[in-house]
Amino acid sequence: MMRQYELVERVRRYNPQADEDLLNRAYVYAMQAHGQQKRASGDPYFSHPLEVAAILTDLKLDDATIVAAVLHDTIEDTASTREEIDHLFGHEIGALVDGLTKLKKLDLVSKKAEQGENFRKLMLAVADDVRVLLVKLADRLHNMRTLHHVPPAKRARIAEETLDIYAPLAGRMGMQGMRDELEDLAFRHLLPDAYGMIVSRLEDLRKRNGAIILEIERELASRLAERGIEAEVKGRQKNPYSVWRKMERKSIAFEQLSDIFGFRVLVAASEDCYRVLGVVHTTWPMVPGRFKDYISTPKQNDYRSIHTTVVGPGRQRVELQIRSHDMHEIAEYGIAAHALYKDGRASDVSSLSSESQAYMWLRRTVEMFAERDTPEELLENTKLELFHDQVFCFTPKGSLIALPRGATPIDFAYAVHTNVGNSAVGAKVNGTVAPLLSELQNGDEVEIIRAEGQTPPAAWEGLVATGKARAAIRRATREAVRAQYAGLGKQIVQRAFERAGKPFSEDRIVAALPRLARGAVEDVFAAVGRGEMFSGDVVKSVHPDFKEERKAGPALPKNESGWFGLRKAASLVFRVPGLAAKDEASADMSIPIRGLRGDLPVRFAPNGGAVPGDRIVGILTPGEGITIYPIQSPALTAFDDQPERWLDVRWDIDETKRELYPAQIVVTALNEPGALGVIATTIGEAQGNIDNVAFRESSPDFREITIDLEVWDLQHLTTILSQLRARSVVHKVERVNG
Ligand code: MN
Secondary structure (H helix, E strand, C coil): CCCHHHHHHHHHHHCCCCCHHHHHHHHHHHHHHHCCCECCCCCECCHHHHHHHHHHHHCCCCHHHHHHHHHCCHHHHCCCCHHHHHHHHCHHHHHHHHHHHHHHHHCCCCCCHHHHHHHHHHHHHHHCEHHHHHHHHHHHHHHHHCHHHCCHHHHHHHHHHHHHHHHHHHHHCCCHHHHHHHHHHHHHHHCHHHHHHHHHHHHHHHHHHHHHHHHHHHHHHHHHHHCCCCEEEEEEECCHHHHHHHHHHHCCCHHHCCCCEEEEEEECCHHHHHHHHHHHHHHCCECCCCCEECCCCCCCCCCCCEEEEEECHHHCEEEEEEEEHHHHHHHHHHHHHHHCCHHHCCCCCCCCCCCCHHHHHHHHHHHHHHCCCCCCCCCCCCECCCCCCEEEEECCCCCEEEEECCCCHHHHHHHHCHHHHHCEEEEEECCEEECCCCCCCCCCEEEEEECCCCCCCHHHHHCCCCHHHHHHHHHHHHHHHHHHHHHHHHHHHHHHHHHHCCCCCHHHHHHCHHHHCCCCHHHHHHHHHHCCCCHHHHHHHHCCCCCCCHHHCCCCCCCCCCCCCCCCCCCEEECCCCCCCCCHHHHHCCCCECCCCCCCCEEECCCCCCCECECEEEEEECCCEEEEEECCCHHHHHHCCCHHHEECEEECCCCCCCCCEEEEEEEEEECCCCHHHHHHHHHHHCCCEEEEEEEEECCCCEEEEEEEEEECCHHHHHHHHHHHHCCCCEEEEEECCC
16 A cells, blocks of 8 residues: 555655645545545555545646545545535635545446436536546546456446446546546456457567567658657557457458557657658558548547558558647646646646636636537636536436426426326425425436326426426416316306207217317317307207397396306306506406416406405406406496306405405595595505596586505405595595496
C-alpha cells in the first residue's frame, strides 16, 4: 500500500507547490475512517482510494481532486459526514466528495445499454463538477483493474456497465488512454476466449512483422530527418477491444484486418504535421479514402490529428497518425490534459476552477460532448450545470426517464405510457408516498400508483411540465367531457320522446342517423347535450309525423317542492370559483362543472346573477353553453317553449372557502347630497362589496341607483336589502332578478 510520503511525492513531482499538509491530513483521515474495512481481495480498503488518487496523479491533477480521490468513499462507506469533510478540508473538497457520494448511489440502479446515453447525462447532472467525473473514472478504472477479486456473478455486470457507460464517457471527455484500458479490461472479463485469441494473434503478428515495423520506423525517421523535421516516430498496435469491435462490425476474420499496425508521428508544431504528411505521401502511395484531417476539422471532443494510410514496404498497409505533442496530450488525457501542471509548474492553471485559455477549452469540450445541438450558456467555474433544465428518474425496474426540470410524477407517468398517466392516482418517490404534483429530483425512483377507470383532472393540464402529459390530459378530459355531453344528451332525448308520447329506442335512432347527419348514436346524444341539436329534431327523425308544440310547453313554476315541473334532466352540479374580473366580462366567467372538468362553458345570467341560496336553473344555449338564472328571473319566460333546454342544476358550495357572488340591486333614493354616502356606508357596514354604480334621475326628487354587488349568499343579500330599507334616504330597494 502506498505510504503517506509516497502520495505527497507523486504530487510534488508535477506540482512543487502542492499543499503537503492537506494531503497528509487527507491520508490520515481516510485511513482512520476506513479502519479495518477490507476489499474483496482481502487488502485493506484504504488501499483503494489511494490507488485512485495515484491514477489521478498520473493525470497531474490539482490538490483538491487528489484529496477528493483519497476521501471519495468516506461519506458513503464510513461514519464520516459532509459537514465533517467541509469542516476539515473546506467546502470545495466537501462538494467534490459529496458529488462522488451521489454518483455512488446511482451504482445501485441498473443501467441498460440502451439507456447508456441518458445515464451518462444523469451522471453529468449529478456530478456538477468535471473533477468529480475524473475521480469517478479513476475509481472505476481501479475497480476494473482489481475485478478478478470480485465474485464472478458480479463481474459481468460491472464489466458490461463499464463498456456501456464509463468507457464511452472517458471517450467523450477525450481521454483515449483511459477509454482503451477500461474497454480492454471489460472485454477480458466478458469474453475471455475472444480476448485471449486476439491477444495471442496480435503477439504473433508482432513477432512476424517485427522486422517490417522496424524498417518502416527507420525509413520514416530518416526521410523526415533529411527534410530537417524533428519528429518522434512510434509503432503502435491497436488495443484488443478495438480489433474485436472492428471484426464484429465488419464481420471479418482477424486475417482480413488491414490496419492493425499503425505509426504515430509526433512533432513540435501543427505546421510540421503537414510537412510530415508531404514526406509520407511522396515516399509511399496513399490508400484512397483513408485520409482524414482532424487538425483543420477537430472531432467533437477536440481530438486533432492527421490520419492517413499508405502502402509501405512489402506492400504492407500502414496507418499513420500525425500530430503535435500538444494534440497528443489532448488525445490521450482529454479534459484532464488541461489541468496538467506543465514543466513542473502550475503555469496559469492553478486548478481546474480558475479561468484560463485551457479552461475555456474545457468548458467548450464539456458542452460539446454533453449536448451537441443545444448551445448552452457558458459554464460557471467547473460547474457542469449541464442538463440543469432536465431531471433523470428511474422506474422501479430501472428504466431511465429523462424529463424537463420541474417535472412531476404525473409527467413521469405519462412519459412511461399514456395509460399509466391517465390512471395515476398516487406516486411513491424513493419508496415514500409523495404528492403527484411534487417536483422530481435527479435519480429519483418513481412508482406510479394506478386505479383503472380514472380520468385525469383537467387542472393537471396547467400543472405538468411536459407537452406529452399536457396533450394526453387534454385528450382524456375532452373524451370525458364528450361522454358527459352524451350522457346528458341521452337523458334530454329520452325525455323528449316521453313528452311526445313515443317510445324511446336507440335502435330506431340508429336507423335515422343519415337524416341526423351523424355517424353514431353517441354523436347524436353528444350534439344534443352540447346544445347543437334539438331533442325534438331527434324525435322527428324517428317519427316524421311528430309535430312539436313548443308553444304549449309546461307552465312555470311549480310543483309541490317549488321546483319546476320538469323531471331532472341531468344532475349537473356546479361550482363557482369566485369572480374572475370586475368588468363586463365577469358576467361571462367560466364556471367549472364538477364531472365535466371545466370544458362546458357556464355563466351567470347578465344583470343580477344568482347567489347561493337562490334556487337556480340552467338554460342550455346551442353552441354556447349553460346560463344560470335564479328561478324567479323574469328572463326565464323567454325559454318557456323550449323545455329541453332547461337543466336541473344545484349549488355546490365549499363552506370552507367562502366566495363572493354577483348580484344587482336598484335603490330609489332621495335626490339629496349625502344620500349615496349613506347607501355606500350601509352596504359597507354589512360587508357587501360595491362593484359598480349607475345613476338615473327618475324624478326631480328621486334618483334610481343601480348597484352591482358582491355578496356571500342570499341571506347576506337579504340582510343588505333590509338594512338599506331602514335608511331614511332610501325610498325603495329591489333586487334585479328578484
Ligand atoms: Mn471507490
